[in-house]
Amino acid sequence: MPNTPEVSSLTLNRLSIYLRSLRQLEEERVATISSQELAHRFHLSATQIRKDLAQFGEFGIRGVGYDVAQLALRLSRLLGLERRHAIVICGIGNLGRALAEYWGFNHGPFAVVAGVDQDPRKIGKRVGTFVIAAPDEIERLVRETGAEIGVLTVPPSAARESYLALVDAGIRAVLNFTLQRLEPRPGVRVKNVDLRINLEELAFHLGG
């Protein structure tokens, strides 16, 4: 097996941006584009586009540029966006509910297919495209829906427990909105999102 040198988040996130830019160009019926012009149109760096792509092969035609549709397709495949990824949300509070109905989580390959909550009063209520279930249903839901991604929007005290339930159910990736640190588990990728920290960063610049 070739020694896969882990791709950085920075690169991956830029690839997402490139793909979105290409999608827009497709809508404008642009057939071909140079890194130069792509960079100019979307405020990116031409060299960086080429370097980022270089990590995964050769995508362009020298002297010409990139075939928009073809590059979009290849990036989409590369990012794993050519097949469906079902999502389960743990904790249907304000944030969980918002994400359940969030466009970005229910578009293209992504779909929120289930959600669980501790609160018996919430169980059975419809949110977005699913009905809230009890936490002990996670395993069944994951099995039946083939969900791969879990979203954690529970209170911090319930984070560890919910995380382990997701892992046991066979979830392969977790988006963690709680401030609780989660212990790494083999085969499960965790991405932490800290909404509060963004405010604190802004506050710094506002000064004391």
Next chain:
Amino acid sequence: MPNTPEVSSLTLNRLSIYLRSLRQLEEERVATISSQELAHRFHLSATQIRKDLAQFGEFGIRGVGYDVAQLALRLSRLLGLERRHAIVICGIGNLGRALAEYWGFNHGPFAVVAGVDQDPRKIGKRVGTFVIAAPDEIERLVRETGAEIGVLTVPPSAARESYLALVDAGIRAVLNFTLQRLEPRPGVRVKNVDLRINLEELAFHLGG
């Protein structure tokens, strides 16, 4: 004026983490801690703690460590968290409503004090601690509440307009949840948050 070499987001975000860790130690009545032990207890790097702090002065006592309460206070001041920062939310859809009631946005120095939405049916409705107002009220709301931070949770097509309204109203920092790029304005700091991109990053690791 001394040439202020812009502090990186990475450093600032770590300072937030250090502060939270110290707060927890305060609750546990720990009076003093070394970078070594702080790192060990919260999965951080001791050298990095010292380097990060070094950018802002000397905080410790050699041979002893750091006074927990004192360092917490100094970090809190440094991050601008010792005074109140009022927040206005533009766009009270699912995400806007969730953030309006989100603990992290209504705790310590932060408070969501106002929200506006285009939709006439929403105007007048109570959300969290405020009543939804019309977009043309932004200027008055910012003036009356002294809000400094604006949160953008509008549809992408309304992003630019809402942003400019916030800027005109005198907002000094913007947390942008839309995918729309915002043109920089002098004196206004923008922090973009892309929730969708996190899913795409996870999808990459799940493979095609």
Next chain:
DNA sequence: AGATGTGAATGAGTTCACAGCT
């Protein structure tokens, strides 16, 4: 003795500049 604060070394990420292909 024991921990901080910091120059020096290393590593990660970006930009430059150009060889090589179309």
Next chain:
DNA sequence: AGCTGTGAACTCATTCACATCT
């Protein structure tokens, strides 16, 4: 001629290792 792909240079960030202070 023009643009990609890429080694080399550079900048930013982290880690090492130790002089310095209590």
